[in-house]
Each structure stands twice: as C-alpha cells, then as structure tokens.
Amino acid sequence: MFLKAFAAKVFARYVHFTNSWWIENPVVAQEKVFKELLKTAANTAFGKDHGFSEVRSYEDFALRVAIRDYEQLKPYVERVRNGEKNVLWPGKPIYFAKTSGTTSGAKYIPITGASI
Secondary structure, three states: OHHHHHHHHHHHHHHHHHHHHHHHOHHHHHHHHHHHHHHHHOOOHHHHHOOHHHOOOHHHHHHHOOOOOHHHHHHHHHHHHOOOOOOOOOOOOOEEEEOOOOOOOOOEEEEOOOOO
C-alpha cells in the first residue's frame, strides 16, 4: 500500500508541475492554443474560405467566421462525408457521430483524432 501511495504522490506532483504554467497563465495559454488551432486549420477548405492565415486576433476571427447552425455548415460536412480530405480539419475523420436529429433530421459530426 505504501508503494501505491508514494507513486500516486509522485504522479500528482508531476501532473501539477506540467499544468502549473497554463493554470497560472490562462489567457496566454488560451491565445497559444487559439493560434495553434488556426495554424493547423489554415490549409483546410474551411480555413482557406475564412482566411485563417490572415487571422491575428480573436476579433479578426469573429469578423471572418460567423456563428452558424448545422444547416449552414452542412455543405462542408457533406464534402467530408463524400471522402474529401482537409475540409474542416486536416486529413479525414476517423468516423462520424450521428445525432438523434430531433429538430432537422440526422446530423453527422466528423470525429478526428484531435477531437478525441
């Protein structure tokens, strides 16, 4: 039992240490993730259509990417379902999650390794 408790404490310290930077700097950490996501998606069809490579701030992003419902995003999803790569995210999704579709029929959500 002592060994398990010791290992748990060592692991907890490691997790705390590896997470302490973003815990202490949440805004900077979120901006870093935001920029990484934009860079990763810049060469997708959606990223090119919305000028992700030109986005420098959240305000730029908000001006370029309107809030939309599934029906407005559906043409991109259909391209992915038809086997096209690099549409919403680099590569192809692993599979699609199908929603129950209570309001407008079934909806297909691409699931990628990154989203998992």
